Structures are given as structure tokens and as C-alpha cells.
Amino acid sequence: MDKVKVLDHPLIQHKLAFIRDERTGVKEFRELVEEVSLLMAYEVTRDLSLEATEVKTPIGTALGQVISGKKLGVIAILRAGLGMVNGILKLIPHAKVGHIGLFRDPQTLSPVQYYFKVPADIHERDLILVDPMLATGGSTSLALTMLKERRAKSIKVMCLIAAPEGIARVREKHPEVEIYTAAVDERLNDHGYIVPGLGDAGDRLFGTR
Ligand code: PRP
Ligand code: URA
Numbered sequence: 001m002d003k004v005k006v007l008d009h010p011l012i013q014h015k016l017a018f019i020r021d022e023r024t025g026v027k028e029f030r031e032l033v034e035e036v037s038l039l040m041a042y043e044v045t046r047d048l049s050l051e052a053t054e055v056k057t058p059i060g061t062a063l064g065q066v067i068s069g070k071k072l073g074v075i076a077i078l079r080a081g082l083g084m085v086n087g088i089l090k091l092i093p094h095a096k097v098g099h100i101g102l103f104r105d106p107q108t109l110s111p112v113q114y115y116f117k118v119p120a121d122i123h124e125r126d127l128i129l130v131d132p133m134l135a136t137g138g139s140t141s142l143a144l145t146m147l148k149e150r151r152a153k154s155i156k157v158m159c160l161i162a163a164p165e166g167i168a169r170v171r172e173k174h175p176e177v178e179i180y181t182a183a184v185d186e187r188l189n190d191h192g193y194i195v196p197g198l199g200d201a202g203d204r205l206f207g208t209r
Pocket of ligand 1 (some may be wrong): 046072077078079080081091102103105109111131132133134135136137138140166192200201203
């Protein structure tokens, strides 16, 4: 699928299996989501550009490479996107973090906005938009639209599990945006949940129901 990258690294797939497992409790679920997010961030940042530098070692001078002054931002869709932020920040600790509050109306499945706060300079930043679940794609599509309205420079989407319906929606509305996911599942059920999925990501992360 054009612009959809399924990250099939064995460590990511191994941890995802435990994340999906209904017997996995809140503490382990949270830790695993953080770990998988760190591993996925490694792939999502693969094309960052480098510039040459010289480093004085105790013995001599080494030619090295450092990331070329890129400004990065991580944007979490609340609530469940929060669970992915710390893992990414372990790899890119200077990234700024934004939050977009959205919840799905249980009847219409349409996203309802309740919060928006992102770095003022997102037009200069490469953004990673994070949310574990891409179900109907309504939340991610709306978040992308909001970021583009504020002239975001570039945006990649990172999720744990995507449904074909959600991928199609994002591809239709935002064809240039790359989607990084650990899995593409079968379908949505009548309540808009991903099958087999992992259940309600926010509830499993925060122990609510
Ligand atoms: C979940 C999930 C996504 C959204 C995905 O959030 O974390 O944000 O649903 O569904 P969609 O692709 O059909 O829009 P939810 O609305 O349950 O809010 P929460 O994270 O606060 O629990
Ligand atoms: N939101 C979730 O948390 N899980 C799903 O399967 C779909 C939407």
C-alpha cells in the first residue's frame, strides 16, 4: 500500500502480541505501548538528514554525523496518544509536544474536539502525529486537517493498529501523509472497534471503562 508502512520488526510484533492480549494489565500495557513507540520511532525517523561534524576523541579526530538541526514535534491525540509520547521522547528528547483532544461520539463515531495546544512554530517542524488506533480514521483525519490549517510543515502518522477503513479515509483526505503502523487488522465491528484490535486503547492505558 502506497504511503503505508507496516513495521514488522520482530521486537515490535512480539510486544504487540502482548499489548493485544486481554490478560495484559494496565501497568504492562502502558510499558509495552511505550516500548513499541520507541521502536517505531526508530523507523519513523529513519530519513532524518545528517550533516558532517568533527569530534575530538581522547586519541584523535573522528569524522562524525549529527542530525542536521531538524526541528521535530510529537503531537498526541488525547487520550490514548499520550501513551506513545514518552517512548518517542526517549529517542528524540528535544522534540516539542502538542496535544489535540478528541473523543469519538459513540453514536455517530465522529470525532468531537475539546482541546488543542501545539508548539507555535509547527510550520518549521517535522511532526509525528500519534494515536494507537486508526479505526474509522475520523480522529486522525481531523487532527491532520487542524495541523495543516496551522501550516504544519510535514506530518507523519504513527499508530499501533490500523483498520483498512481508517487507512482509506486518511489516504483519501490526506494522500501525501505517510502512515506507520505495527499492524493492519481485518475490519471494524458495528461499534467502530477494530477487529481483532486490542479493545479500547484509552481504557486499557488508564484503567477506565
Ligand atoms: C480512540 C482512539 C482514537 C480514536 C480512533 O479514542 O484513541 O483517538 O478512538 O477512532 P477513529 O479512527 O474511528 O476516529 P477515543 O475516542 O475512544 O477517546 P479516548 O482516547 O479519550 O478514550
Ligand atoms: N478506539 C479504540 O480505542 N479502539 C478501537 O478499536 C477503535 C477505536
